[in-house]
Amino acid sequence: MTYTPEVRERLEQDAKEIIGRYPKPRSALLPLLHLVQSEDGYVSDAGQEFCAEMLGLSKAEVVGVSTFYTMYKRRPMGDYHVGVCINTLCAVMGGDQIWDELSEHAGVGHDETTPDGKVSLERLECNAACDFAPVMMVNWEFFDNQTPASAKQLVDDLRDGKEISPTRGPKKLCTFKEASRVLSGLPDGLAADGPSASGPSLEGLKIAKANGWKAPEAP
Ligand code: FES
Known part of the structure; x- marks a missing residue:
């Protein structure tokens, strides 16, 4: 499988934006793997070749990383x-x-x-x-x-x-594809939506406040 020229152009545009955030291109490998996962629903062979090309890495270097972390999938995920x-x-x-x-x-x-x-x-x-x-x-x-x-x-x-x-x-x-795009560092604008910390997560904080406890000063 290879990307069509239209898909390739779109991915390149996104990849360049992501790579531009890092002092060295190779530092952008993890987000780029999420980016190709957002296209294919997994880290495809074409996606790994794309990452290698964009970052000046060997395919072996890309595969070494993509097969290490379980968030990168080797088979197409369901929706x-x-x-x-x-x-x-x-x-x-x-x-x-x-x-x-x-x-x-x-x-x-x-x-x-x-x-x-x-x-x-x-x-x-x-x-x-x-x-x-x-x-x-x-x-x-x-x-x-x-x-x-x-x-x-x-x-x-x-x-x-x-x-x-x-x-x-x-x-x-x-x-899953939309979530992978967000994980690549391209936000969907929903990060602050809905409830976050609540209930049991805040119990310790409540007890500390009630007792006047504070975190120790940094040395
Ligand atoms: S053991 Fe399940 S969230 Fe920690």
């Missing part, structure tokens, strides 16, 4: 990348059960996509949202305090094309 946190706290709070039931319900396993191309499932490590365990993520937006039933309903609704709002973040859930 919705659904991650179930199975790390320690989420697991004991029900994450393992959610994974087992959801995977059976959707009929796909880890890193697999439903036949309609809508949903890809992944077992995720800690999402730094343990205070809302068990947590799921759809295209990297949080779905807090999940149960096996709510997880199955969520995936059914995504496959049915229903409008879904994450627990936190923008009201409207974007697609």
